[in-house]
Amino acid sequence: EKQGFKHFMLKEIYEQPGVVRSCLENYIDSHWTAADHRHSPIRLNLSADLYADLQQIQIVACGTSWHAALVGKYLLEQLAELPTSVQYASEFRYAPSPLTPNTLTIGVTQSGETADTLAALAMEKQRRSGHASEFQARLLGITNRPESSLGDLVPHIIDTHAGIEIGVAATKTFVAQLMAFYCLAIDLAQQRQVIAPAQLEQLLVGLQQLPAQIEAVLESQERYIEQLAHDFAETQDFIFLGRGINFPIALEGALKLKEISYIHAEGYPAGEMKHGPIALLDAKVPVVAIAMPGTVFEKVLSNAQEAKARDARLIGVTPMDEHEAAETFDTVIPVPHVDELLSPIVTVIPLQLLAYHIAARRGLDVDQPRNLAKSVTVE
Numbered sequence: 400e401k402q403g404f405k406h407f408m409l410k411e412i413y414e415q416p417g418v419v420r421s422c423l424e425n426y427i428d429s430h431w432t433a434a435d436h437r438h439s440p441i442r443l444n445l446s447a448d449l450y451a452d453l454q455q456i457q458i459v460a461c462g463t464s465w466h467a468a469l470v471g472k473y474l475l476e477q478l479a480e481l482p483t484s485v486q487y488a489s490e491f492r493y494a495p496s497p498l499t500p501n502t503l504t505i506g507v508t509q510s511g512e513t514a515d516t517l518a519a520l521a522m523e524k525q526r527r528s529g530h531a532s533e534f535q536a537r538l539l540g541i542t543n544r545p546e547s548s549l550g551d552l553v554p555h556i557i558d559t560h561a562g563i564e565i566g567v568a569a570t571k572t573f574v575a576q577l578m579a580f581y582c583l584a585i586d587l588a589q590q591r592q593v594i595a596p597a598q599l600e601q602l603l604v605g606l607q608q609l610p611a612q613i614e615a616v617l618e619s620q621e622r623y624i625e626q627l628a629h630d631f632a633e634t635q636d637f638i639f640l641g642r643g644i645n646f647p648i649a650l651e652g653a654l655k656l657k658e659i660s661y662i663h664a665e666g667y668p669a670g671e672m673k674h675g676p677i678a679l680l681d682a683k684v685p686v687v688a689i690a691m692p693g694t695v696f697e698k699v700l701s702n703a704q705e706a707k708a709r710d711a712r713l714i715g716v717t718p719m720d721e722h723e724a725a726e727t728f729d730t731v732i733p734v735p736h737v738d739e740l741l742s743p744i745v746t747v748i749p750l751q752l753l754a755y756h757i758a759a760r761r762g763l764d765v766d767q768p769r770n771l772a773k774s775v776t777v778e
């Protein structure tokens with residue numbers, strides 16, 4: 400069943416190009432060009448009442464799905480111009496935001512069975528029950544299991560079609576959730592007419608290139624990251640830095656590492672380092688910085704230099720050319736140059752591999768980490 404891979408997690412990491420491809424096939428019209436700007440290239444089959452008069456979006460989720468939701472917020476705000484809040488389901492259920500009629504609530508859960516996420520959505524459904532029917536309909540689930548408790552609870556679903564995930568650490572379902580958010584944000588941006596057709600066309604071209612780009616990262620970097628993992632088998636603390644759309648990827652890189660390797664890791668928005676956490680840094684704490692060209696590129700590089708000045712070993716995930724990168728970082732994990740908005744899909748891959756190989760190097764049970772279960776069905 401592992402098809403020659405040592406663990407399900409590694410097999411599932413390698414399934415990601417296929418997962419992205421199937422999302423593109425299922426949900427995106429590959430023939431769309433800017434000339435077709437009157438209709439959306441996205442086919443999510445969501446009913447019109449979900450979108451009508453929307454003024455804001457709130458998203459509830461846990462763990463890795465919460466990280467996908469943070470990327471979703473970036474896309475929904477920057478592409479579709481819809482104010483979006485992201486909340487931990489376990490917090491939201493005891494302190495919900497005040498009810499406003501033009502809000503779409505989205506629950507993200509790959510298993511469709513996470514108790515806190517279901518409870519938060521059940522509460523939203525209950526709160527809306529006495530209101531107009533359009534308002535009651537504004538509940539959407541993003542899941543890998545449409546036939547789950549989530550599917551029974553909410554009127555609309557985006558199926559992420561990633562295939563069953565066995566490794567406890569979510570990998571391919573995360574990438575599939577990101578794809579769902581690209582589709583949703585692009586669809587909303589097109590329908591609200593807040594995106595230029597040329598930008599939309601460029602994004603679609605970029606999306607179509609992602610499967611090959613993920614393959615390129617897997618092929619060119621896996622061996623290298625496996626060797627790199629030797630250096631970190633005894634490391635006790637790690638810091639992951641990112642900004643903008645890659646801040647949630649820093650969080651995800653840290654979560655992957657801690658849950659399967661049991662190494663303490665923290666993800667931070669790079670600009671926050673100087674407000675406290677920089678005090679942790681010394682030669683024993685490696686820092687992984689995600690440095691992708693775009694709005695915050697220079698800022699991330701200068702934040703990374705601040706870490707290096709504290710003797711931290713600096714690892715860059717970046718498409719910078721070899722020489723420039725070597726001047727900035729102690730170690731470079733090269734990734735392809737992609738549109739900033741699409742970059743999380745390529746930056747998360749090396750971080751999954753890094754977590755995997757460090758855990759495997761430590762001889763740990765990667766697919767069944769201690770104290771964790773694939774779906775958390777208790778509060």
Ligand code: F6R
Binds near residue numbers: 511567570
């Ligand atoms: C991390 C991980 C967990 C889950 C979380 C939510 O690798 O697997 O953090 O992401 O328990 O699970 P779902 O998405 O099933 O609601």
